[in-house]
Amino acid sequence: MPPFTRSLLIAAAADLLDAGGRESVTLREVGHRAGVSHNAPYKHFANKEALLAGVAAEELTKLGDALAALRKDNLPEGEVLRVALREYVAWALTHPARYRLVFGVWSTPFEDLAVAAESSHSTLIAIVEAAQRAGQLPPGDTERMTALLQALIHGAIDLTVIGHLAIGGKGNADADGLVDDLLRYLHASAAVVSSS
Template sequence: MPPPTRKLLITAATDLLDAGGRESVTLREVGRRAGVSHNAPYKHFANKEALLAGVAAEELTKLSESLAALREGSRPEGEVLRAALGEYISWALAYPARYRLVFGVWSAPFEDLAVAAGSSYRTLMAIVEAAQRAEQLPPGDTQRMTALLQALIHGAIDLTMIGHLAIGGKGNADADGLVDDLLHHLRVSAAAVPAV
């Protein structure tokens, strides 16, 4: 059974995004690549931004599923957290146009994107909370701790993408190394918290 038209359109748009960035995605070209009529995209998406929101929602859903799968094993919570942050970085550096799209500015709210973003964030926050319970991170506001980790990840990804972070170069570190550094400092901080 062939995939539904909406899925074909999102796949075609993702391919165009990867090849040439947001500007290269047009509804007409997406329809052509998906093998449907030039009007078919308009039956599924009101405009280009709605189509791109569908792409972003699909990416966040896949990322969330990938992070959730890390929790299914029996590895320690600290390792799950490190693997999750590494997965996040690997995805962003492998697919920079998708990363920029997902975390870019949207002119209007899109329900499917909001749902996917909420799910992805809750998945990451659950991993952070589990690491806090396992005393791999300091106790406290889990949402704030998640924001701290995301801020480091996004900053490191952005600096890497523009050439301002590299082992042996600027910063003498890469994104993964900075995550390791931060997690080490947070583990030391967590160990210093007196038992209640």
């Protein structure tokens, strides 16, 4: 069996997830879509949840890599943070089923998912910490500041997906605008702290 079969299976599962949610993902259909035998998925994944954990780990790895790449673009730290948060929002709104999968409840711990989650979260924390050092965010507990930013992002994503947030409509805002608003308020707060 080719070494890339696992990647083909994960990609096929992600496509099925996008098309019909968790319920549409079956190991048999994933094998069919990936062009392998109906038994091939079982050689890589113990069950459907293990396959979905592989999808979630892949998504977190790609998101983490995209955020890490921003730190190499020679942008000011505050701009790195703004672009990173907007990329996070764009990924979630482009792939809402994947977003719900990644941040959903798991009945079993999966090591590859835990490693990917820790890595992407560490990347986001590093971006937040750099913005704090640059005076773009108030000083303090970086973990809590990251949680605050994620709470706004997740709330804005969820409200957008269910139709309760739109420019000219409910909330008269979009998720990107709320990211910008929060960063502007936090930057103003950081300026007050540094001047006192």
